[in-house]
Amino acid sequence: MALAPESRIWDPAETLPRDELARLQVERLRATLERAARNGFYREALARARVRPEEVRDPDDVRRLPFTVKDDLRENYPLGLLAVPRSEIARVHGSSGTTGRPTFVAYTRGDLERWSGLCARFLVAGGLRPEHLVHVAFGYGLFTGGFGLHQGIERVGAGVVPAAGGNTPRQVMLLRDLGPEVLVCTPSYALHIAEVARGEGIDPLGLGLRFGPFGGEPWTEEMRRAIEGELGVEAYNNYGLSEVVGPGVAGECSARGGMHVSEDHFLVECLDPASLEPAAEGEVGELVFTSLTKEAMPVVRYRTRDLASLDRTPCPCGRTGVRMGRVVGRSDDMLIIRGVNVFPSQVEEALLRVEGAAPHYLIEVARPGTLDEAVVKVEIRPRNFSDEMRQMVELRDRLDHEIHSVTGIRMKVELVAPNTLARSEGKARRVIDHRMERR
Amino acid sequence: MKLRQLSLFLENRPGQLKLPCQVLGHAGIDILSMSLADTQQFGILRLIVKDEERARRVLEEAGCVVKVTEVLAVEVPDRAGGLAEVLEAFELCGLSVEYIYPLSAGHRGKTAVLAFRVEDPDAAVKLLGQSGIRVLSREEAFEAMGA
Secondary structure, three states, X not given: OOOOOOOOOOOHHHHOOHHHHHHHHHHHHHHHHXXXXXXXHHHHHHHHHOOOHHHOOOHHHHHHOOOEOHHHHHHOOOOOOOOOOHHHOOEEEEEOOOOOOOEEEEEOHHHHHHHHHHHHHHHHHOOOOOOOEEEXXXXXXXXXXXXXXXXXXXXXXXXXXXXXXXXXXXXXXHHHHHOOOEEEEOHHHHHHHHHHHHHOOOOHHHHOOOEEEEOOOOOOHHHHHHHHHHHOOEEEEEEEEOOOOEEEEEEEOOOOOOEEEOOOOEEEEEEOOOOOOEOOOOOOEEEEEEEOOOOOOOOOOEEEEEEEOEEOOOOOOOOOOOEEOOOXXXXXXXXXXXXXXXXXXXXXHHHHHHHOOOOOEXXXXXXXXXXXXEEEEEEOOHHHOOOOHXXXXXXXHHHHHHHHHXXXXXXXXXXXXXXXXXXXXXXXXXXXXXXXOOX | OOEEEEEEEEEOOOOOOHHHHHHHHHOOOOEEEEEEEEOOXXXXXXXXXXXXXXXXXXXXXXXXXXXEEEEEEEEEEOOOOHHHHHHHHHHHOOOOEEEEEEXXXXXXXXXXXXXXXXXXXXXXXXXXXXXXXXXXXXXXXXXXXXX
């Protein structure tokens, strides 16, 4: 995939005419169904739905296929949805699970190559060139962000600084001393880097950064302007999730009016989360993806729980892939705190481990400065109350430790008086997210 | 030989200390002595009242979490070095003090009475008796506090 000097389109397939794209999607969907049938879970699901690969004649036929949800992956831990022999796995990544176990996703060598190409698409769309150096401040390891971006960058022929996560003063030092043109991290971390830099007497605008593909959490146009103003970069949005492939599902072009979905690799649907019927044109619905080229772990109609809209109008950049808008919410209760997926049920599990029974609790998430902060208020109950200060402090510390152990992030635990947290009929409100409120 | 102290959990925010005091006030219960141990986010309020059973009931009805703990009312010479001598005796008995706070001063002239919390109050009463430290009975303690 040679890169023409002025072109910011990595792959000609990004501009396929819609009718050719549709034919390609049908061909690839049939192949995906055949591949998926090698896996017991999908073989049964497809048999129940009574759909045979050869019956697929139109991309819309995807609606006859069964859904896949996160629970299906959890219940088939560790690799129950694998569609190739174990010996063909070239990589395993994972995402956090609500029971403390990650959900694994696997890749063949071919999958890795396609994945790096998908990341190359949005990197180049944002302005990445082979002579650039890129600072990657995503976690490396099971998380798909670090390795995903890393591969995409190397595919383009650019250089990588694998800074990974944490230790922001060190990140600032690397940025100052190596002078990369590109920064990869979550949008809120970008602002945090700018703040820490200023704290060290370093002008973020003087770092020489030119652009940044940011993702991993929802962010607003306001935040984009803030990042651009503080770091002097062009900020681009990109979207992905490990169950579908990782980063590289969709990304903004220079028009920055939505993220082009790589429709030659993923069929996308936007459905009303209640009826599961297609949402009206331009309306917000739940995004559902079907992989068209994945070998190791194909996914059929994966319900992301992410809410966004689709824009099928032509884009001035020439790409024909549909544009998804920003993710505006979830159709479940998952939170993203400092870039990490957290479910309230995980916090409940942690409390249960310490106290034996789950007390009333409330999670409050806010972003007072540039980083997310989560506070878990836990009601004191008679049997947990001790006259000894040391025991009370120990209780709080154990709750702290357990919550960190289950969710992977630190939350501040506050012990509160009994009956002070709101009660409700039916499902208790366990989360208050102050970040969603208008400032 | 042991006083029954009430401990309450208090969040460190406005109004939290006033509430139990108001509840006891309405119930006509007089607080004889108190101590407040605090951290940044919460505290433990310790109270001595004459009828701690009734006090516990009204506080729990008002939604408080209450615990009863036994403390010792110990006579301490009311002069410089008086407390140090008593603590020396505790140490020689192998008793570790969790916390202390005053109950009264000027009792029988030259002595003060302090509440001491130790891990095993019963064992402590025996050991202290042998080393000449006076542990007051409930009645003597209440009398010292003017109740």
